[in-house]
Amino acid sequence: MRIAFISDIHANREALDACVAHARRHGVDRWVFLGDLVGYGADPSYVVDKVRELAGDSGVVIKGNHDAAAASGVADSMNEYATAAVIWTYDELDDDARNYLRTLPMTVEEDDRLYVHSDATRPDEWRYVADAPSAERSLRATEKRLTFCGHIHVPQLYHMAPQKPAVGFKPQNGAPVPLVASRKWLMVQGAVGQPRDHNPAAAYGLLDVKRNEMSYMRVPYDIEGAARKIHAAGLPQLLAARLFIGR
Amino acid sequence: MNKMEVTPGEVIDGYLIGEQLHVGGMAIIFRATHPDIPGPVLFKVPKILDGDDPTVIVGFEMEMMILPRLSGVHVPKVYSVGDYASRPYIAMEFVQGDTLYPTFERSPLPPMEVVAIGLKVATALIDLHKQKVIHHDIKPSNIMIRESGEACFIDFGLSRNREMPDLLEAEFRLPMGTAPYISPEQVRQNRADPRSDIFSLGVLLYHLATGERPFGAPRSQQALKTRLWRDPVPPRKIRKDIPPFLQEIILRCLEVDPARRFQTPARLAFALQNPDAVLLTGRAARMNRDGIVTALRRWLRVRALPPPEPQAYAPNSGSIVLVAVNLDEEFEYLAEAVRVHTERVLTSSGDVRLACVNVLKLSSVFVHDPFDSEGRNIHVQRLVELKDWARPLGLATDKISFHVLEHMDTAEAILEFAEKNHADQIVVGARGRSQMRRFLGSVASQVAARASCTVTLVRATDPRSIKQEANAA
Numbered sequence: 001m002r003i004a005f006i007s008d009i010h011a012n013r014e015a016l017d018a019c020v021a022h023a024r025r026h027g028v029d030r031w032v033f034l035g036d037l038v039g040y041g042a043d044p045s046y047v048v049d050k051v052r053e054l055a056g057d058s059g060v061v062i063k064g065n066h067d068a069a070a071a072s073g074v075a076d077s078m079n080e081y082a083t084a085a086v087i088w089t090y091d092e093l094d095d096d097a098r099n100y101l102r103t104l105p106m107t108v109e110e111d112d113r114l115y116v117h118s119d120a121t122r123p124d125e126w127r128y129v130a131d132a133p134s135a136e137r138s139l140r141a142t143e144k145r146l147t148f149c150g151h152i153h154v155p156q157l158y159h160m161a162p163q164k165p166a167v168g169f170k171p172q173n174g175a176p177v178p179l180v181a182s183r184k185w186l187m188v189q190g191a192v193g194q195p196r197d198h199n200p201a202a203a204y205g206l207l208d209v210k211r212n213e214m215s216y217m218r219v220p221y222d223i224e225g226a227a228r229k230i231h232a233a234g235l236p237q238l239l240a241a242r243l244f245i246g247r
Numbered sequence: 248m249n250k251m252e253v254t255p256g257e258v259i260d261g262y263l264i265g266e267q268l269h270v271g272g273m274a275i276i277f278r279a280t281h282p283d284i285p286g287p288v289l290f291k292v293p294k295i296l297d298g299d300d301p302t303v304i305v306g307f308e309m310e311m312m313i314l315p316r317l318s319g320v321h322v323p324k325v326y327s328v329g330d331y332a333s334r335p336y337i338a339m340e341f342v343q344g345d346t347l348y349p350t351f352e353r354s355p356l357p358p359m360e361v362v363a364i365g366l367k368v369a370t371a372l373i374d375l376h377k378q379k380v381i382h383h384d385i386k387p388s389n390i391m392i393r394e395s396g397e398a399c400f401i402d403f404g405l406s407r408n409r410e411m412p413d414l415l416e417a418e419f420r421l422p423m424g425t426a427p428y429i430s431p432e433q434v435r436q437n438r439a440d441p442r443s444d445i446f447s448l449g450v451l452l453y454h455l456a457t458g459e460r461p462f463g464a465p466r467s468q469q470a471l472k473t474r475l476w477r478d479p480v481p482p483r484k485i486r487k488d489i490p491p492f493l494q495e496i497i498l499r500c501l502e503v504d505p506a507r508r509f510q511t512p513a514r515l516a517f518a519l520q521n522p523d524a525v526l527l528t529g530r531a532a533r534m535n536r537d538g539i540v541t542a543l544r545r546w547l548r549v550r551a552l553p554p555p556e557p558q559a560y561a562p563n564s565g566s567i568v569l570v571a572v573n574l575d576e577e578f579e580y581l582a583e584a585v586r587v588h589t590e591r592v593l594t595s596s597g598d599v600r601l602a603c604v605n606v607l608k609l610s611s612v613f614v615h616d617p618f619d620s621e622g623r624n625i626h627v628q629r630l631v632e633l634k635d636w637a638r639p640l641g642l643a644t645d646k647i648s649f650h651v652l653e654h655m656d657t658a659e660a661i662l663e664f665a666e667k668n669h670a671d672q673i674v675v676g677a678r679g680r681s682q683m684r685r686f687l688g689s690v691a692s693q694v695a696a697r698a699s700c701t702v703t704l705v706r707a708t709d710p711r712s713i714k715q716e717a718n719a720a
Contacts, residue, residue, distance in 0.1 A: 157412065159412055159414070159417070161305070161414075161418065164418060167412070167417035167418075169411075169412035172409070172410040175410035175411075176316075177410070177411050177412065178311070178312045178316075178411070180308045180311060180312055180331055180414075181330060181331040182304065182308060182331050183308075183414075
């Protein structure tokens with residue numbers, strides 16, 4: 001079985017479609033969405049519909065902080081750009097989509113895996129997994145061997161042996177990493193719809209369950225198209241500009 | 248808890264465990280058989296002392312990560328890997344042959360035998376480094392020589408794959424390696440430099456050539472550091488029959504600063520195969536170690552060194568470019584175009600070693616006359632012309648070499664040379680574009696079609712054809 005981990009789509013239709021096509025070519029048969037389906041981008045309704053369709057009955061969709069905010073129209077402690085996007089997105093979505101986002105789970109556990117949008121210690125606080133200490137905190141909060149999260153928009157991999165501190169590793173594009181069984185692993189996914197690691201290509205992850213290997217993928221997509229729509233929607237221009245430089 | 252013990256007669260995942268063959272520092276090795284695999288299987292399990300010794304466990308994990316993803320004749324083929332949590336093992340090809348260990352018992356060996364062994368190991372290293380793996384424990388007992396002749400590495404417990412997390416580096420604060428062979432940067436806990444393997448191979452060659460170890464067998468952390476400032480006794484002081492070129496090669500491998508060693512195993516293999524192309528420096532002539540004052544000065548410098556920085560892995564540095572030059576007078580215009588392009592390659596590629604090749608075509612029917620009408624040796628004459636062709640490139644003598652190949656088939660000669668010397672690129676001139684050439688296949692097109700490396704075809708217009716066209720008009 002191959003699972004695609006799609007995180008932080010942020011209503012970027014072009015990026016999502018590119019990643020889905022790429023993942024299908026790589027034989028993905030299961031989809032896990034790690035939150036922040038909407039916010040920032042100009043296609044929230046399309047993305048919600050597409051995610052629901054892909055997830056079907058067997059897939060998993062986790063709630064992100066932007067999903068929670070867009071569902072209620074209330075943007076607590078977000079910056080002005082994010083707040084503007086939340087309000088715009090709330091108006092753009094219909095009741096059904098807002099209700100769907102509102103009822104998404106915060107975490108899902110499955111076999112030896114935990115899915116969560118941010119740090120697993122207190123998922124509703126939306127803390128970033130940004131470095132080895134925060135990764136260790138998150139890893140110690142779960143019994144599961146593998147944790148998959150997003151939220152920070154920078155792909156990273158952490159591993160931790162029993163009674164040892166967690167250690168970070170910058171994954172290489174497309175190179176499979178064997179997740180050896182004697183330690184715990186935390187896979188922070190990059191963002192599909194708004195990468196912030198200075199690489200503008202859309203990022204997603206691929207787990208080969210049988211081979212126990214994780215690959216980090218980068219997929220080029222039509223940034224101009226996504227940016228044009230952000231402009232046309234009257235969203236803050238910065239949200240379009242940052243897509244080109246990936247930060 | 249993990250089930251680590253294995254007993255002969257037991258069946259694990261279809262493998263029938265046979266006799267115990269070897270107990271190493273990190274692992275125990277059994278002979279095994281499997282109904283789907285012809286011949287014996289080597290079954291390796293971690294050796295667990297008193298519950299768990301962390302380096303053993305992590306080393307075995309690393310081997311389970313790295314080895315199954317390698318391929319080719321220079322590594323054992325892996326059949327399957329057990330689940331680490333429940334039953335860790337690696338079932339792999341039972342490589343027929345001996346390790347280099349018995350060969351070491353016979354050292355010192357004749358210099359040409361040392362060169363031949365060095366070439367086998369360097370060739371295996373080329374393949375390993377291409378697969379993004381640094382071995383980090385090159386030593387005689389970790390190298391098998393297959394019955395077919397190739398060297399094959401057999402232990403990857405200290406290895407590092409550039410694209411995978413380095414679990415060893417992450418967890419341990421001590422240098423890891425085998426004391427006599429460990430490189431200075433490994434002593435300083437930098438595991439990111441592939442040139443560490445070149446150093447260890449240098450230790451191996453030194454030992455084979457002299458019968459002695461260049462840095463002894465240190466038993467303490469402090470003693471390990473000696474190699475950072477104390478140079479080894481020059482091999483020729485120990486054995487007079489070691490040729491200067493071999494001393495040059497060995498001492499270059501053993502340079503403390505990785506930037507002063509051969510930058511890639513392909514460069515080392517090139518030197519071993521082309522002794523004439525080895526530039527002899529002060530290293531070749533050295534008959535004594537540096538004086539104590541020089542050594543102490545180095546010791547002071549080493550003490551002041553900052554902690555090692557992880558160095559970038561640069562698989563593209565140190566490439567070998569083969570340029571095939573046609574020296575016939577009627578193709579002078581083409582030879583010039585090839586040189587212009589070669590200059591372009593040199594300026595854009597950084598550290599390049601250039602091998603200039605000319606093929607002296609032998610007749611398949613007539614006996615080859617080594618002398619021309621003026622009684623000059625044709626081979627020597629070609630070398631002279633080749634050097635003259637390359638002079639405008641202005642390359643230092645350690646960056647260029649000249650080879651006149653005698654062969655009945657020009658394309659074949661170029662291809663064989665490129666293969667043997669692990670060239671990264673071939674630059675070759677393409678003559679005309681006539682119908683006839685299309686049917687018969689030119690040298691350039693044959694080279695382009697069959698080479699396993701990058702090939703650049705250089706085209707130029709024959710000035711005579713321009714003249715002819717002008718006359719016709």
